[in-house]
Amino acid sequence: MAQPYVLLSAAVSLDGFLDDTGPERLLLSGPEDFDRVDEVRAGSDAILVGAGTLRTDNPRLLVYSEERRAARVRAGRPEYPLKVAVSASGDLDPDALFWHTGGAKALYTTDKGAERLSGLLPADVDVVALGPDAEWRAVLAHLGDVKGVGRLMVEGGGQVHTQLLQQGLADELQLVLAPLVVGQPDAPRMFGPGAYPPGRMRLLETRPVGDVVLMRYAPTAPGIGRSASAADRRWLETACELAAQCPPSRTAFSVGAVIVAADGTELARGHSREGGDPVVHAEEAALAKLDPADPRLATATVYSSLEPCARRASRPAPCARLILDAGVRRVVTSWREPDTFVAAADGTGLLTSEGVDVVVLPEYEERAKAPNAHLLSPDEGR
Numbered sequence: 001m002a003q004p005y006v007l008l009s010a011a012v013s014l015d016g017f018l019d020d021t022g023p024e025r026l027l028l029s030g031p032e033d034f035d036r037v038d039e040v041r042a043g044s045d046a047i048l049v050g051a052g053t054l055r056t057d058n059p060r061l062l063v064y065s066e067e068r069r070a071a072r073v074r075a076g077r078p079e080y081p082l083k084v085a086v087s088a089s090g091d092l093d094p095d096a097l098f099w100h101t102g103g104a105k106a107l108y109t110t111d112k113g114a115e116r117l118s119g120l121l122p123a124d125v126d127v128v129a130l131g132p133d134a135e136w137r138a139v140l141a142h143l144g145d146v147k148g149v150g151r152l153m154v155e156g157g158g159q160v161h162t163q164l165l166q167q168g169l170a171d172e173l174q175l176v177l178a179p180l181v182v183g184q185p186d187a188p189r190m191f192g193p194g195a196y197p198p199g200r201m202r203l204l205e206t207r208p209v210g211d212v213v214l215m216r217y218a219p220t221a222p223g224i225g226r227s228a229s230a231a232d233r234r235w236l237e238t239a240c241e242l243a244a245q246c247p248p249s250r251t252a253f254s255v256g257a258v259i260v261a262a263d264g265t266e267l268a269r270g271h272s273r274e275g276g277d278p279v280v281h282a283e284e285a286a287l288a289k290l291d292p293a294d295p296r297l298a299t300a301t302v303y304s305s306l307e308p309c310a311r312r313a314s315r316p317a318p319c320a321r322l323i324l325d326a327g328v329r330r331v332v333t334s335w336r337e338p339d340t341f342v343a344a345a346d347g348t349g350l351l352t353s354e355g356v357d358v359v360v361l362p363e364y365e366e367r368a369k370a371p372n373a374h375l376l377s378p379d380e381g382r
C-alpha cells in the first residue's frame with residue numbers, strides 16, 4: 001500500500017482557535033501567508049477538507065497563481081491538485097463552489113452518504129463509498145493506491161485535523177500562528193480533546209511570513225501493535241539511510257537500525273560493521289548502546305531495514321533473540337531476509353512466535369535493498 005505523505009495545514013489565533021463563532025470566515029493569515037499556502041497547494045497531489053469546513057466556509061481550494069499552475073502542467077501534472085472532501089453524512093450543498101471550480105474532485109463517504117447524494121453532485125465528482133464508516137486508513141489507502149496521491153495537504157477543519165493526528169496518520173504539521181486573539185470558548189480549535197500519540201514532536205522549521213509565524217513539526221511516536229503510524233514510516237526511512245552508510249561487504253548485508261521509545265525519543269541507532277567490527281549487525285550495535293535494564297525498552301520499537309536475523313554463524317545470538325532478550329515487543333521492518341547467506345531465515349517468524357508485533361512495510365523494500373544490490377540475484381534485486 002502506498003500511503004500518501006499527510007501534511008496538516010492550518011492557521012490559528014494566539015489562543016489556538018481556527019475561526020471565531022461569527023458567520024464570516026475569520027482571516028488569520030496575511031497576504032504573504034496566503035501566497036505560501038498557494039505554493040504548498042501547488043506542490044501537493046491532492047488537497048483534502050472536511051465537510052464542516054465546506055458547510056461553513058464554502059472554499060474553492062484552488063492554486064491561484066497562474067505561474068504555479070503552468071509549472072505543474074509543464075511537469076506533466078494536472079493543472080490543479082485533486083480536491084478531496086470527506087463527509088460521513090452526505091449533508092453537502094451540491095452548489096458549493098468546491099464542486100464547480102478547479103480540476104478533478106473526489107468525495108469519500110459512507111454508503112448512506114453516497115445514497116443521500118445520489119445524482120446530486122456534478123457527474124465528474126468521484127463519489128467513493130467506503131461502507132458503513134469512512135475509516136481514515138481506508139481513505140488514505142484509496143488516495144495512495146487508486147488515485148496515485150503521494151503528497152496530501154489537509155486544510156482542516158478541526159475535526160479532521162484532530163482525527164488524523166490522534167490516529168497517528170499525520171506526517172507533518174504546518175501551523176501558522178496569527179497575531180490576534182479570538183477569546184470565544186465555543187470557537188473551533190485545531191485540535192480537540194482526546195488521546196493523542198505521546199511525546200514531543202520534532203521541530204522541522206520556524207519562519208516569519210509577514211506578521212504570522214510558520215511552525216513545521218513532525219510527529220515522532222511509533223504506532224501501536226500491528227498498526228503503522230506515519231512516524232513509523234519516517235523512522236524506517238532513517239534505518240534505510242543508515243543502511244546506505246555501512247562499510248561495503250561482499251559477505252554480509254548492509255542494514256540500519258533505530259530503537260525508539262514509545263514517546264518518540266530516539267534511544268539508539270546502529271548499522272552493520274559499525275565501529276570497525278566486521279561482523280556486528282545493526283540491531284546488535286544499537287542494543288549494545290543501551291542499558292539492558294532500561295525500562296523504556298519494554299515499550300520501544302526497533303526499526304530495521306532488513307528483518308532481524310534468526311540464525312547467524314558469526315555470533316552465538318541472532319538479532320531476533322537479542323531483541324527478545326531485551327524485552328522489546330515491537331519491530332518495524334521493510335524487507336524479509338532472502339536466502340543469500342542463510343536458507344529460510346525467518347526472523348519475523350521467531351519474533352512473532354514469542355509475541356512480538358512485527359510490522360512489515362514493503363514500500364521501503366527497494367530502499368533497504370539498494371546498498372545490497374551486489375549481493376542479490378537479478379531476481380531478488382527487483
Ligand SMILES: NC(=O)c1ccc[n+]([C@@H]2O[C@H](COP(=O)([O-])OP(=O)(O)OC[C@H]3O[C@@H](n4cnc5c(N)ncnc54)[C@H](OP(=O)(O)O)[C@@H]3O)[C@@H](O)[C@H]2O)c1
Pocket residue numbers: 009010011012017018019025026028049050051052053054056057086087088089090091108109110133134135136155156157158159160161163188
Ligand atoms: N484557520 C484555518 O486554517 C482553517 C482551515 C480550515 C477550516 N477552518 C475552520 O474550521 C471550522 C470547521 O471545522 P470542523 O471541525 O467543524 O469541521 P471539519 O473538520 O472541516 O469537518 C468535519 C466533518 O468532516 C466529516 N468527516 C470527518 N472525519 C470523517 C471521516 N473519517 N469520514 C467521513 N467524514 C468525515 C464529517 O462530515 P459529516 O458531518 O458531513 O458527516 C465531519 O462532521 C470552520 O470554522 C472553518 O472556518 C479553519
